[in-house]
Amino acid sequence: MILETIVTTQSRSGLAHIAPMGVHAIADGFLVLPFRPSTTLDNLLATHTAVINYCDDVRVFAGCLTGRRDWPLRPAEKMTGQVLAAALAHTEVELVRVEEDAVRPKLFCKPVHNVNHKAFTGFNRAQFSVLEAAILVSRLSMLPWPKVETELAYLHIGFDKTAGVREREAWGWLMETVEKFKAEKTHG
Ligand SMILES: Cc1cc2nc3c(=O)[nH]c(=O)nc-3n(C[C@H](O)[C@H](O)[C@H](O)COP(=O)(O)O)c2cc1C
Incomplete structure (x- = not known):
């Protein structure tokens, strides 16, 4: 595992x-x-x-x-x-x-x-979405762009239904990086 x-x-x-x-x-x-x-x-x-x-x-x-x-x-x-x-x-x-x-x-x-140190307080789907999005971000230059967009759109569904403040902040940082990468790709 x-x-x-x-x-x-x-x-x-x-x-x-x-x-x-x-x-x-x-x-x-x-x-x-x-x-x-x-x-x-x-x-x-x-x-x-x-x-x-x-x-x-x-x-x-x-x-x-x-x-x-x-x-x-x-x-x-x-x-x-x-x-x-x-x-x-x-x-x-x-x-x-x-x-x-x-x-x-x-x-x-x-x-x-x-x-x-502290109790585990249960699973949260937005945390899964952020982890998967973080892995995508770590591989942006290696993955085909349509795959990145499709996977982020899917991850956003569970994220949006269940996220708390910490998850929203983390997602925001990742999307900033994705947008920056996209702009650099588009404008050279
Ligand atoms: C959930 C998750 C798991 C990761 N697992 C690995 C891993 O097993 N090996 C690895 O080299 N990088 C992994 N990465 C990427 C590294 O965290 C990132 O590239 C980091 O900068 C590693 O290099 P460093 O040891 O120089 O910090 C993972 C990233 C995420 C978000």
């Missing part, structure tokens, strides 16, 4: 980095698969630690893809690292094995410490 999470890492000099990552839940831990080039990859290889944050504030996902990476953090509990303040729960992990790949290396991580 793939979990859509926010992975926090830090460089050897202590500079924190936040990135949405689809993390594979495997028998004895997690598999993180960053596409090269990736700061998350560089940091994990340098420090061998990361925090996997479970977060229902989709603004963090949309924000990271639209130049808003400055989300409040607090220190991890059992290792040197940073926890996303908005996380409902987090797992502190250690890198145990790397399978090298020119495109997408496999980083096998083992859990060291799990913490619950």
